[in-house]
C-alpha cells in the first residue's frame with residue numbers, strides 16, 4: 001500500500017460560523033468511536049480536516065467505515081513528504097505509478113500554503129506535470145476532466161500529496177441536531193426515515209409498538225436488527241418496546257370499524273409524545289409518505305396529528321416508494337424489512353379503513369375512552385433495549401449529549 005494517511009474533509013460545516021468548532025468536535029468524537037476496531041490508527045484534529053495515520057491498518061476497511069459517517073464530505077488518501085522539490089517530485093510520481101493501470105489522464109493541483117517554500121504553485125504544477133510525463137507512458141494531462149487530480153499541499157513542515165478520493169456521506173455530524181424519537185415499525189419506510197434524520201445530525205431513540213401474543217418474537221427481533229443497522233450511521237440508538245395489545249383490544253371493542261386505525265395512530269402518537277418528553281427528544285419522526293396508504297392521506301395526518309404539539313417529522317413525505325426502497329438497499333435495511341412478520345398495525349383492522357377521517361368524529365369517539373389510563377399502562381410496560389450494553393460497548397457520544 002502506498003498511502004500512509006487518510007485526510008477527512010468536512011462538509012457543510014464550513015458554513016456554520018461560530019458553531020463550527022462544536023460540530024468538528026462532534027465529528028471527531030464520532031470518527032474516533034467508529035474507528036475503534038482499528039487500534040493502530042493515529043488521529044489528529046486540524047482546523048480544516050482530520051488526519052488519520054494508517055500505520056498499516058487496511059485502507060479499504062477504514063474508508064468503508066468513514067464513508068458512512070455523516071458530516072464528512074470527502075476522504076482523501078495521501079502521503080507525506082519532506083518540504084523539498086525532489087521529495088515532492090518522487091512522491092507525486094509514486095502515486096501516479098500506483099494508479100497507472102487505471103488512468104489515462106491526470107492533473108496536478110498544487111497549493112503553496114507555506115510562502116517560505118521557494119517554488120510557487122504554478123511552477124510546482126508545471127514541474128511536477130513535466131516530471132510525470134517524462135517518467136510514464138500513455139498518460140496525458142487533462143485539466144478539465146482528469147482521471148486523477150493529484151493535489152499537492154505544501155504546508156509549514158511537510159508536504160501532503162493526495163491521490164485517491166472517496167466520497168463521504170455528506171450531512172451533519174451525529175448529535176449536532178439534538179434528539180428525535182423515531183417511530184420504528186418492522187417495515188421498509190421507517191428505518192429509512194431514521195437514517196435521513198441521522199443524516200441531518202439527529203440522535204435517535206426508537207419506539208416500537210408490539211402486541212403479543214398476536215405479534216411474536218420474530219417481529220421483535222426484526223426491529224432490534226433494524227435498530228442495530230441504524231447504529232452504523234450515528235450514536236447508539238436505544239430502542240423502547242411498548243406493549244400495545246390492551247389498547248388494540250379496547251379499540252376493537254369500543255371504536256367504530258372504520259375509525260379503528262385512526263384511533264390506534266392517535267394512541268401511538270400520544271404515547272410517543274409522553275416518551276419523547278421523558279427522554280428529552282424534541283420531535284417525533286415517522287416513515288409516512290403522502291398518499292402511500294389509507295393512514296397517510298392529508299385528512300388522516302390532520303386527524304392523527306391533532307393529539308400532539310410536538311413536531312412530527314416525516315422525511316419521506318414527498319418520496320415515491322421506489323426512491324425509498326433504493327435508500328433501504330443502500331443502508332442494508334431492506335432485507336431485514338422484507339422478512340415476513342406480524343404487524344401490530346394490521347391487527348383487528350377492517351380491510352378498508354377510512355381514508356378521510358376527521359377530528360370532530362375522532363374526538364367524539366374518544367369521549368368515553370380511558371385515554372390516560374391506557375397511556376400510563378403502556379408507558380409503565382415499556383422495555384428499553386440498549387444494544388450498546390448488550391454488546392458491551394462504551395460510547396463517547398453520550399458525553400456530548
Ligand code: ATP
Nearest residue numbers: 183184185187188189190207208209286287288295
Ligand atoms: P413502514 O414501512 O415504516 O412500516 P408503512 O408504509 O407500513 O411504514 P404505516 O403502517 O401506515 O406505513 O405506518 C406509518 C408509520 O407509522 C411508520 O413508518 C412508522 O413510523 C409508524 N409505525 C407504524 N407501525 C408502527 C409500530 N408498530 N411501532 C412504531 N411505529 C410504527
Ligand code: MG
Nearest residue numbers: 185186187343
Ligand atoms: Mg408498516
